[in-house]
Amino acid sequence: MARAMTLNLPIAEIVLAGPRGFCAGVERAIDIVELALDVCGSPVYVRKEIVHNPYVVETLRTKGAIFVDELDEVPDDATVIFSAHGIAPAVRDEAQHRGLRVIDATCPLVTKVHLEAIRYAREHYTIVLIGHEDHDEVIGTLGEAPERIVVIDSAAEVERLEVRDPEKIAYLTQTTLSVDDTRDVIAALRMKFPKIVGPSRNDICYATQNRQAAVKTVADDVDVLLVIGAKNSSNANRLVEVAENHGTRAYLINDVRDIRIEWLANARRVGVTAGASTPEVLVSETIETLRHDGVQVREVRAVEEDVRFALPQELEGMARERNVTVPARDVMRQAI
Ligand code: SF4
Numbered sequence: 001m002a003r004a005m006t007l008n009l010p011i012a013e014i015v016l017a018g019p020r021g022f023c024a025g026v027e028r029a030i031d032i033v034e035l036a037l038d039v040c041g042s043p044v045y046v047r048k049e050i051v052h053n054p055y056v057v058e059t060l061r062t063k064g065a066i067f068v069d070e071l072d073e074v075p076d077d078a079t080v081i082f083s084a085h086g087i088a089p090a091v092r093d094e095a096q097h098r099g100l101r102v103i104d105a106t107c108p109l110v111t112k113v114h115l116e117a118i119r120y121a122r123e124h125y126t127i128v129l130i131g132h133e134d135h136d137e138v139i140g141t142l143g144e145a146p147e148r149i150v151v152i153d154s155a156a157e158v159e160r161l162e163v164r165d166p167e168k169i170a171y172l173t174q175t176t177l178s179v180d181d182t183r184d185v186i187a188a189l190r191m192k193f194p195k196i197v198g199p200s201r202n203d204i205c206y207a208t209q210n211r212q213a214a215v216k217t218v219a220d221d222v223d224v225l226l227v228i229g230a231k232n233s234s235n236a237n238r239l240v241e242v243a244e245n246h247g248t249r250a251y252l253i254n255d256v257r258d259i260r261i262e263w264l265a266n267a268r269r270v271g272v273t274a275g276a277s278t279p280e281v282l283v284s285e286t287i288e289t290l291r292h293d294g295v296q297v298r299e300v301r302a303v304e305e306d307v308r309f310a311l312p313q314e315l316e317g318m319a320r321e322r323n324v325t326v327p328a329r330d331v332m333r334q335a336i
Pocket of ligand 1: 023024025026084107108109110175176205206207208235276
């Protein structure tokens with residue numbers, strides 16, 4: 001399906017879920033790459049996708065970023081940025097050993113989970129990390145204490161779980177899980193290991209929770225929900241599941257070209273939302289394509305967001321060294 005075309009569908013209303021799209025960690029990570037290009041010049045290297053969205057990656061590539069999978073693809077003396085999902089300490093050590101200039105774009109909310117893992121490991125806990133073992137974030141957190149962390153992703157796995165000392169067990173979670181599924185896993189853990197400890201709330205971040213709350217708010221109101229996000233975006237996939245658990249058909253699309261007409265053939269009200277790494281331009285394109293004369297567009301906001309994270313000090317240090325001014329940035333305004 002071509003961009004910016006309109007479709008002849010019986011849609012009467014488009015319901016936009018809010019909040020949707022970029023979270024504070026993603027905005028910060030993208031800003032870091034753009035500012036690093038301003039400060040250091042092109043190219044700068046980025047280990048892994050800076051955030052899980054091909055449009056974002058491609059846009060930054062055209063500006064001079066080079067994306068690599070591992071540090072051995074980065075030349076000596078280069079500047080390398082670590083992605084928003086975080087890294088294992090072994091990666092940081094390797095960069096230091098190589099003498100690379102590093103800017104860490106790990107989201108502060110992911111760093112918080114790493115610090116919890118380090119603390120529990122020091123206190124000799126077995127740490128149950130609830131998450132998807134192949135996700136970059138989980139790989140990074142696991143790397144903090146691989147001998148102490150066991151990764152599970154469902155309540156069913158709790159039954160088979162054996163730990164060294166059931167009196168000394170803690171849990172942590174990936175930041176982008178389903179709030180409802182995670183609640184079930186934690187309940188199963190508490191049932192099996194009554195002494196288990198964990199964060200005061202779970203580690204699912206504010207942005208994941210808010211986007212899922214927004215989907216729940218619009219799910220009953222629409223015949224079908226389009227979730228704009230990448231296939232490897234954990235939080236976008238969870239939005240599809242949340243809608244489906246509410247009995248609403250939902251489809252994950254990278255952009256408007258992925259829409260299949262048959263999905264919308266009988267839909268009068270179409271919901272639209274976007275994962276935390278999806279730029280708003282992809283939402284606008286989708287609306288533009290779906291709307292025609294008489295179609296109403298209504299936004300339903302489940303909650304307002306006001307979160308912004310400070311830039312990493314190393315970037316500001318590099319800017320000072322080169323006499324480049326980094327634009328002023330408000331720091332985080334909402335407690336994590
Ligand atoms: S989804 Fe949450 S944890 Fe991930 S980058 Fe955004 S704010 Fe940070």
